[in-house]
Amino acid sequence: MPTMVITGTRKGIGRYLAEHYVAKGYKVVGCSRSPVDFELERYQHYELDVADEKAVGKMVRSVMREHGQIDILLNNAGIASMNHFLLTPLSTVERIFQTNFFGTFLFCREVGKAMAKKKYGRIVNFATVAAPLKLEGEAAYAASKAAVANLTQLIAKELAEFNITVNAVGPTPVATDLIRGVSDDKIDDLINTQSIKRMGEYRDISNVTDFLIQPESDFVTGQVIYLGGVS
């Protein structure tokens, strides 16, 4: 079965995706800054900061030594912080960019090298509807994810020659810790801007990743698929 790396698997969407793909028979290697409180068959966990260049390289090399290949990468790890732009400390912006953009960049690069050697790979990054919706209060988060969307489209071109596709899924709000601090009114306003007015569910995301990672999707690259009818 294919080997898959998923970042940010300790909780939320990442944990769900780890369970989803283990159940489908994939060998899943996950990571997060702190240990996980679950065990799964064919699941292996690394503790690292996704923005730590040395640690990411070490993890990818170790996975390659053990499994001989990485077929799929899901760059799920992400953090958010809601604040008015004028009140946002630079340290918050740096922290958000480190995890959301630098982490995605590093995993794309390191896993991309492993995939390039095998001339096969499927990479799915995580964007957000907050970027196209220009969601107020999410300046740092939306900007970091806009950078991820652009990186996705650009490296899709550079990696195409290695038979690696790079796409992104852009979820709407899903009930996870990421939006815990956001008021219900704010979430309702956001949902009302979607074509389909409901909260996102985990299965909405795996539905898109299932499609993007299948071998038959070899002619689909550089796409950012937003959920809920946001464009």
Next chain:
Amino acid sequence: MKEKIFEIISAAIEELNEELEYEELENVTVDTPIFGGETGIDSLSLVSLVVEVEGNVNDAFDANVTLADEKAMSSRNSPYRNVGSFVDFIVAKLGDDA
């Protein structure tokens, strides 16, 4: 250490040249041009070569180096301009990693 690195680069170039069949890449020496000059390989082949060498260097020296460099695509200052400069670049990277 330099000899081992030379061997790794040399083997990777030979493997790459099985496809390319460039005359100037036969009988690899420290002066063999790799990238950026009149002769040498294109950027895609360079990426494949560097990826191969990086993996083999890390395995051989039980190291964790990334052979990324700001000047990679510069024709004059690229650390990949010839085999000798590539060896020196890796020696320096391994030094930083230790």
